[in-house]
Amino acid sequence: MHVEYGVMNFDILVKDTVFLNPLDNMKPKTIPSEVRFDPLVRRTARVCHFRALAWQKPDLEKLAEQTRQSCPFCPERVMQMTPAFPPEILPEGRLVDGDMVLFPNLAPYDSLSVVLVMGAEHVVPLNAFEPARIAGAFRLALRFFRRMKEIEHPEALYHVVTWNYMPASGSTIVHPHLQVFSTSSAPNLLRRELEAARNYTQTYGSNYWDDLVKEEEGRGERFLGRIGRIAWLGSFAPLGAVGDVIGVVDGVSSTLELSDRDVDDLAAGLTRAMAAYDSMGVSNFNMGFFTGAEGDDFTRLHVVFTPRIYLHQVLGTPDAPAPRFMYNESVCMGTPEEICRTIKPFFAG
Numbered sequence: 001m002h003v004e005y006g007v008m009n010f011d012i013l014v015k016d017t018v019f020l021n022p023l024d025n026m027k028p029k030t031i032p033s034e035v036r037f038d039p040l041v042r043r044t045a046r047v048c049h050f051r052a053l054a055w056q057k058p059d060l061e062k063l064a065e066q067t068r069q070s071c072p073f074c075p076e077r078v079m080q081m082t083p084a085f086p087p088e089i090l091p092e093g094r095l096v097d098g099d100m101v102l103f104p105n106l107a108p109y110d111s112l113s114v115v116l117v118m119g120a121e122h123v124v125p126l127n128a129f130e131p132a133r134i135a136g137a138f139r140l141a142l143r144f145f146r147r148m149k150e151i152e153h154p155e156a157l158y159h160v161v162t163w164n165y166m167p168a169s170g171s172t173i174v175h176p177h178l179q180v181f182s183t184s185s186a187p188n189l190l191r192r193e194l195e196a197a198r199n200y201t202q203t204y205g206s207n208y209w210d211d212l213v214k215e216e217e218g219r220g221e222r223f224l225g226r227i228g229r230i231a232w233l234g235s236f237a238p239l240g241a242v243g244d245v246i247g248v249v250d251g252v253s254s255t256l257e258l259s260d261r262d263v264d265d266l267a268a269g270l271t272r273a274m275a276a277y278d279s280m281g282v283s284n285f286n287m288g289f290f291t292g293a294e295g296d297d298f299t300r301l302h303v304v305f306t307p308r309i310y311l312h313q314v315l316g317t318p319d320a321p322a323p324r325f326m327y328n329e330s331v332c333m334g335t336p337e338e339i340c341r342t343i344k345p346f347f348a349g
Helices: 060-070 131-150 188-204 208-219 260-278 322-327 336-347
Strands: 002-005 008-021 027-037 044-048 095-097 100-104 112-117 158-165 177-183 223-227 230-234 245-249 284-290 302-308 310-312 330-332
Touching: 008 208, 095 131, 100 131, 112 131, 131 158, 131 177, 131 260, 188 208, 188 284, 208 223, 208 230, 208 245, 223 260, 223 336, 230 260, 230 336, 245 260, 260 284, 260 302, 260 336, 322 330
Parallel strands: 044 330
Antiparallel strands: 002 008, 008 027, 027 044, 095 100, 100 112, 112 177, 158 177, 158 284, 223 230, 230 245, 245 302, 284 302
């Protein structure tokens, strides 16, 4: 199946599996699946209709009891158990805003790899995050990014905020925190997106992300709504097993261009996505900023929210089996359009 809108292609390769069903007297059964091609980078994602969109929530009170006494991010320990920057990077060592603290990562991803503790509370349920808390954390990250730009640090090129929430996301500490870094080395998918977006602008004379928002809003199947100048979409070829939510910021190409209003609106949209997935029983997610460098007008800053699940709750089986881990081939357990029908009511109004 080839669906084309303007210069943008939404390609789907439909495949059928036929087998003799042991649950129905060995009668033939046909199950469809899809291979979808991301319109920008042509990354493929497989859509397999495995199950209902419902999961079992973990016992957060038990998890809190098991981890609170040794948590380095709780307020009674955070200033003793976390590192500080040398004075040539950050004279005060750490950045503090109320009960939020930003400091170097003990296990760094890059030269400027930072952890941002989002507050004093040790465990926050997915549906209990307030937009003001998330917005405050983003502002503290922006404060750090601006300081790195002021000192003309050579890594202050791409300013990235990521969030690993709960163990299925890869987080080893349940206390809410962000992973923040400035880098001159764009991560793999971000680099591919920037290269493809630049080529798109050179070829068609327009911005891919502006065109995508227009196409998705016109089609409606994956368009969730707008908050301020941020358009919220479901991903056509998701990274995650339960789809993705993408927030595209109109007119903004890099992280430091975000206004205070944009930060508030990003936080509001993320809490709506959290509430939507919480209603399905999903309790883990990853989130990341996809940003250009200053002056990269061919791209738009976009935030990707990707829920994470256990394929088997009792065994703790992660949702990154061989296709995802070995081949970087996403596997989604429902159609993005079906998932968006569940999410869209949370973005109404």
